[in-house]
Amino acid sequence: MKKWTVIFIVAAICLTGGTWWIYFSQQEVSAQSHILSDQVFKADFSRSINSDALKNEEVYVTDHYGDKVKPDYKLKNNGKSIEISGLSEGDYTLYVGKRKHTFQVHESIPTVKSRKELEEYFKLVMSTRENIVTEATDEMAMEESSKSDSANHSTTNNQVEGVEEADIVQTNGSHVFMISENNIIINDIENANNMKLESKIQFTDSFYPSQLLLKDETLLVVGQKNIYHTLEARDNESRIEPAWESMTSVFLYDISDPTSPKLIRELASEGYMNGVRLKENVLYIVSTIMPRYWMMKENKDIELRPFTYDSKVNKEAQPLDYKQISILPNSLDGNYTVITTLDISEPIENEAKTKSFLGGSQDLYMSTENLYLTSAIYKEEGANTSRKMVWGPGKLDTVVYKFSLKETTVDFVGTATLQGTILNQFSMDEHDGYFRTVTTTGDLWDERNPSENNLFILDEDMKLVGSITGLAKEERIYSARFMGDKAYMVTFRETDPLFVIDVANPTKPQVLGELKIPGFSNYLHPLGESHLIGFGYETSSVVPVGSKEPIIQTEGIKISLFDVSDFGNPKEVDTEVIGGQGTYSPLVYDHHALFEHSEKNLFGFPVIIYEKKEGQEYSSYKQDGAIIYEITPEKGIVLKADLLNKVNQAQQYEEWGTMIHRLIYSDNSIYTIGMKEMKSYHMDTFKETGVLSY
Known part of the structure; x- marks a missing residue:
């Protein structure tokens, strides 16, 4: 009987408060190592815990001296995570049974102090990703469009006034700068009737230009540069794997003489471009890179820091100093975001600054x-x-x-x-x-x-x-636009609800109106204070053969003019549909493709038109080119120019070299720009005045 009594007592202990030493011995804890004092510390558990674990102090936090502290605890996700707030600056340890996790609370984001600290961070990242296959990241007032009518030439369709975005074409009014495959083409357009190829910047196959910025007499060419390594170099450099690396590169050219552009500086940061912006004279370059931290197990010398390059400072790319690297709060992303800035008012003399943050973008x-x-x-x-x-x-x-x-x-x-x-x-x-x-x-x-x-x-x-x-x-967002105190949002599944939301009081936003129409808008563009232009697709409901349930399919490109002057009752006051199923324009995925002349109320874009021919079940290619409309609240959407190539029955698809990618204007001329050809048209008559092949 004594033997069974002992067994019963041990079992009773295991089924009550004594279970923690068995339960928590199998518990895994994942959490960040750094947070800011105004942030909430978050930890995830492999097994759920309940409020009794907090009451019994089986889960608790100690400070630098080992004393227990009493912050605010909140269990989340059915006990599989915890949020802890109310911690001041200092070093802390979270105890979950016998498991513990140390972390620090900072008043401001700290920089990495050593290689060891980086290694510890990436070990934590790896521990959270075991048995998980992640996506490869290496593939990777009213805010109207910025206009400059006084300059009398096109500017890029920017989201925020005063913040310049890059595009594949730029102009200063007298010249057009454009990307054509691996080249930068510079064309003289001072005489629209006699355009000339001024010069060409040619790059090797290792650099792929994708965007341009233009500031005064400095042209910035942005793209991806692949650095290839020989087998010998790879053997000698343990950090190199695979045989090439990609860097976001910016080449700065002096174009004071457009006939002879001069390279004056190159900046590069390891990784793939997230975006570039230019505010006044300051260039901002953002790239993201996943270091090969998984190789730490096989190679202890693997370099975990991102590399940068500045032709003014070094002949080769160099790893960032540890003090230039910070770990963002709540981040176990494993990717670096690298931000480089340069004041290009003096592009040769000024210092480039780089910071890197562990947290992808x-x-x-x-x-x-x-x-x-x-x-x-x-x-x-x-x-x-x-x-x-x-x-x-x-x-x-x-x-x-x-x-x-x-x-x-x-x-x-x-x-x-x-x-x-x-x-x-x-x-x-x-x-x-x-x-x-x-x-x-x-x-x-x-x-x-x-x-x-x-x-x-x-x-x-x-x-x-x-x-x-x-x-x-049961719908998702297809486009959105914020205009001062109002927000506009388009969602879609079968119809296109346009929501008008009042955000004047940040603490009490409210939906004012909703409009349901066929089709959807991928991009919303402001037209004054009381109208919006939507660019997207028309849709239709079709019942497939052998089915009773209809499906929604896209048709031609759709332009919608919305009157939002009555916030509670938005209206679609005019529409225009171009082509049939398969018709597309770069505008539906890239707002930079929109041509706008605000003084003349002109809006245009490249388009590739598909239509069903008689007896065909599916649409086929018809023609490509560009279309320009006059869009006003008074007249609605009025076709002003059909700059489409003539229909060629023998042509089965668009020609990449001659199809139009952008439209711009300068003085009284409009220019259509393709990879191999540029045409000019008179602004008033829209008659062709010149052609330039390059």
Whole structure:
């Protein structure tokens, strides 16, 4: 009997408070190592815990002296994660049974102090990604468009006035600078009737130009530069794997003499370009790179820091100093975001500054004061960690990082985690110090986790102050635009609801109106204070053969003119549909393709038209070119110019070399620009006045 009594007592202990030593011995804890004092510390557990673990002090935090502290604890995700707030600056240890995790709270974001600290960070990243296959990241007032009518020539269609974006074509009124394959073509357009090829900048196959910026007499050519290594170099350099690396490079040219552009400087940062911006004279370059930290197991000497290059300083790329690297709060992303700045008022003399942050970046939004970068995080159902987006059923959220911009100085401000994913830069905005964004949660076709849409407003410290959630269930966002105190959002599944949202009071945003119409807009463009132009697709409902359920399919390019003067009752006052199914334009995915002459109310874009021929089941290529409309609240959408190539029955698809990629204007002429050809037209008659092949 004594033997069974002992067994019963031991079993009783194991089934009550004594279970912690068995339960917590199998517990795994994943958490960040650094947070800011105004941030919430978050940790994920491999096994759920309950509130009794907190009451019994089986889960607790100690300070630098080993004394227990009493912050605010909140269990989340059915006990599989915990949030801890109210910690002041200092060193802390989280105890979960016998498991422990040390972390630091800082008043400001700290820099990395040593290689050891980097290694510890990447070991933590690897521990959270075991058995997970991640996506490869290496592939990777009213804010109207910025205009300069006084310059009497086109400017890039920018999201924020005063913040220049790069594009494949730039002009200063007398010359056109454009990318043509691996070359930069410089054409003289001072005489529209006699355009001339002025000069050509040729690059090797290792550099692929993709964007241009133009400031006074400096042309900036941005693209990806692949650095290839010989087998001998790879054997001698343990950090090199595979045989090449990609760097985001910017070549600066003096174009004071367009006939002979001179390379004056090159900047590069390891990784793939996220975006470039130019504010006044300051250039901002943002790239992202995933270091090969998984090789630490096989090679202890692997270089974990990103490399940068400045032709003014070095002959070869060099790793960043540790003091130029910081770990962003709440980040186990494993990617670097590299931000380089340069004042190009003196492009040769001024110093380039670079900072790197461990925390990847996807979409980029920049105001005149701040830079915002996003990173999608994925949480598996029932998993214990959050990580970079992967494919599979689960939950996608977004981390937004805010950086202040003071000339060439970039400082981290704060971060916020928001439910759902952000579509693109137009889904973000800053106004009167508040950051506003719209997101989509869930999945369009998942009945267990249906999609819905949200609006979030954060203050200067990235604290959530207002929100609207649950909009347009079972639909997703296709476009958005913020205009002062109003936000406009287009969602779609079968019809196109245009939401008008009042965001004048950041703490109490409210939906004012909703309009449901066929089709959807991929891009919304302001027209004055009371109208919007939507560019997207018409749709139709079709019942497939052998099915009773209709499906929604896209048709031709659709232009919509929305009257939003009555916020509670938005109206689609005019429409225009171009072509049939298969018709497309670069404008639906790249807002830089929009041509605008605001004084004449002209709007145009390249287009490739597909239409069904008689007796055909599917659409086929018809013609390509460009179309220009006059769009006003009074007259609606009026066709002004059909700059389409003539229909050629023998031509089965568009010609890449001659098809139009951009339209610009200078003085009284309009120019259509392709990879191999440029044409000029008179602004008033739209008659062709010149052709230049190159």
